[in-house]
Amino acid sequence: MAGNPRFEQKIVRAVLWTMTGATILILLFIVAFILRRGLPEVSLEFLTRNPENMGVEGGIFPTIVGTLALTLMAIVIATPLGVGTAIYLTEYTWENRLTRIIRFGADCLAGIPSILFGLFGFILFVTKLKLGWSILSGGLTLSFMILPTIIRTSEEAIRSVPAAYREVSASLGCTKWQTVTRVVLPSALPGITTGVILSIGRSIGETAAVIFTAGSSLHIPTSLFSSSRTMAVHFYILAREGISMPNAYGTAAVLVATILMINIVSYYLMHRFTRKYS
Amino acid sequence: METNREPLIRVRDFSLWASSVRILNRLALDVEPNEILGIIGPSGSGKTSFLRCLNRLIDLVPGYRSEGEIVFGGRTILGPDVNVVELRRKMGMVFAIPVPLPRSIFENVVFGARLSGVRGRRTRLDLAEESLRRAGLWDEVRERLDESALNLSGGQQQRLCIARILALKPEVILLDEPTSGLDPISTHKIEESLRKLRAAYTIILVTNNVKQAARVADRTAFFLSGELVEIGPTARIFTAPEDPRTNDYISGRFG
Numbered sequence: 006m007a008g009n010p011r012f013e014q015k016i017v018r019a020v021l022w023t024m025t026g027a028t029i030l031i032l033l034f035i036v037a038f039i040l041r042r043g044l045p046e047v048s049l050e051f052l053t054r055n056p057e058n059m060g061v062e063g064g065i066f067p068t069i070v071g072t073l074a075l076t077l078m079a080i081v082i083a084t085p086l087g088v089g090t091a092i093y094l095t096e097y098t099w100e101n102r103l104t105r106i107i108r109f110g111a112d113c114l115a116g117i118p119s120i121l122f123g124l125f126g127f128i129l130f131v132t133k134l135k136l137g138w139s140i141l142s143g144g145l146t147l148s149f150m151i152l153p154t155i156i157r158t159s160e161e162a163i164r165s166v167p168a169a170y171r172e173v174s175a176s177l178g179c180t181k182w183q184t185v186t187r188v189v190l191p192s193a194l195p196g197i198t199t200g201v202i203l204s205i206g207r208s209i210g211e212t213a214a215v216i217f218t219a220g221s222s223l224h225i226p227t228s229l230f231s232s233s234r235t236m237a238v239h240f241y242i243l244a245r246e247g248i249s250m251p252n253a254y255g256t257a258a259v260l261v262a263t264i265l266m267i268n269i270v271s272y273y274l275m276h277r278f279t280r281k282y283s
Numbered sequence: 284m285e286t287n288r289e290p291l292i293r294v295r296d297f298s299l300w301a302s303s304v305r306i307l308n309r310l311a312l313d314v315e316p317n318e319i320l321g322i323i324g325p326s327g328s329g330k331t332s333f334l335r336c337l338n339r340l341i342d343l344v345p346g347y348r349s350e351g352e353i354v355f356g357g358r359t360i361l362g363p364d365v366n367v368v369e370l371r372r373k374m375g376m377v378f379a380i381p382v383p384l385p386r387s388i389f390e391n392v393v394f395g396a397r398l399s400g401v402r403g404r405r406t407r408l409d410l411a412e413e414s415l416r417r418a419g420l421w422d423e424v425r426e427r428l429d430e431s432a433l434n435l436s437g438g439q440q441q442r443l444c445i446a447r448i449l450a451l452k453p454e455v456i457l458l459d460e461p462t463s464g465l466d467p468i469s470t471h472k473i474e475e476s477l478r479k480l481r482a483a484y485t486i487i488l489v490t491n492n493v494k495q496a497a498r499v500a501d502r503t504a505f506f507l508s509g510e511l512v513e514i515g516p517t518a519r520i521f522t523a524p525e526d527p528r529t530n531d532y533i534s535g536r537f538g
């Protein structure tokens with residue numbers, strides 16, 4: 006395509022602008038759709054009361070607790086495992102067959118549909134290990150599901166820390182572990198946090214993997230062995246069984262707001278932590 | 284500089300390979316205490332690799348293999364049994380590109396010292412001041428020790444890197460083309476500090492700038508293609524080199 010570079014510039018700008026605009030529009034449309042239908046249902050009572058009559062009436066308090074418990078559990082298990090694996094892959098071994106296998110495995114794991122994680126979790130945790138439908142089973146299953154994301158994003162983040170930092174650290178008499186904890190991880194923190202936030206988003210909205218492993222009890226969970234229903238599962242059941250569309254949208258609105266809040270808080274914390282010297 | 288003293292660093296028959304490529308070929312040289320040894324030579328002559336063998340930083344990259352001996356303070360520094368952490372503290376290294384860590388100026392200076400067990404904020408502040416003074420940076424940063432080191436200019440960053448080394452109380456300072464990215468004034472300040480530091484430290488200065496070696500080095504070694512062509516008092520190397528290749532290089536005929 007020969008021709009006028011300024012004209013080309015204009016076309017490209019217009020096309021890219023449209024694409025960006027479309028992305029934002031789609032997002033806004035979905036969020037607006039849910040909030041418009043859901044927000045009128047949300048009240049203090051809706052947030053703090055137990056559901057009654059299968060969720061036709063009452064609030065969604067237990068599902069909020071269940072969602073937060075499961076997500077927290079998944080993150081608490083998967084983050085150290087994932088970051089640890091990433092540290093091993095980047096700092097403690099050279100590229101070899103094993104690292105390629107681990108990486109390939111993580112990538113495959115990331116592509117497995119969540120319902121298969123649910124089935125696997127059901128068989129392993131719920132029945133074989135006799136943990137039953139519980140926060141524990143669900144949290145473990147979710148942690149497996151998000152592990153690849155955490156590994157790969159952490160690995161990228163750690164790799165992008167300049168090699169010079171490692172050399173300087175070593176030349177100042179740091180052991181490898183000191184280099185990792187004092188120089189590499191602080192610099193990689195923003196990238197690692199991004200991976201964790203993505204994973205929180207995935208866990209919090211997950212239904213298939215959770216319904217098989219944490220069950221769908223509407224009681225407030227009292228221990229790690231309690232069965233629990235998450236907001237996403239609650240929404241799914243309310244809508245799917247035609248129990249109450251208004252309450253389904255109300256739940257969805259709370260879910261969206263929760264995800265938004267977690268993202269905002271995480272980014273805020275991360276910036277507070279890293280802004281200082283960069 | 285023939286003396287009866289044992290040299291601080293003795294290199295004999297030292298060769299280095301990166302997989303199958305030979306980078307250094309049967310080096311033999313001594314480094315005397317409290318001298319500035321300049322190492323000159325074209326890119327790829329093995330100067331930097333040699334420096335990195337001395338503090339074992341070469342270990343960070345896989346695939347290197349060495350032969351021969353390097354003795355520092357009476358003890359070998361090669362082989363798996365050497366305490367490289369201790370070795371690196373004794374052989375501080377300053378890199379071609381100044382790399383301040385993303386921390387405050389103060390934290391950068393005491394970074395290594397803190398790890399080697401220097402306790403107490405007061406002690407560390409004193410150490411930071413002393414090190415920054417010796418590196419000739421104190422007056423420029425005394426008011427802003429808690430600011431990010433990344434805000435300093437290139438020349439200041441490089442002097443910060445020197446101060447960071449000094450805080451470790453090393454015996455040897457290894458400098459790998461420390462002024463290659465700096466302007467003449469910053470370069471002058473660093474050379475100034477080096478001359479002062481010679482009283483207390485032994486300095487090995489790898490430089491691409493032949494004139495820099497002439498200005499600050501007591502003795503100069505000329506590396507070419509992994510071999511030590513010639514080593515001797517700087518004045519002699521620059522006025523009456525024994526090897527014609529040395530003469531060609533310093534007079535700018537190649538390299």
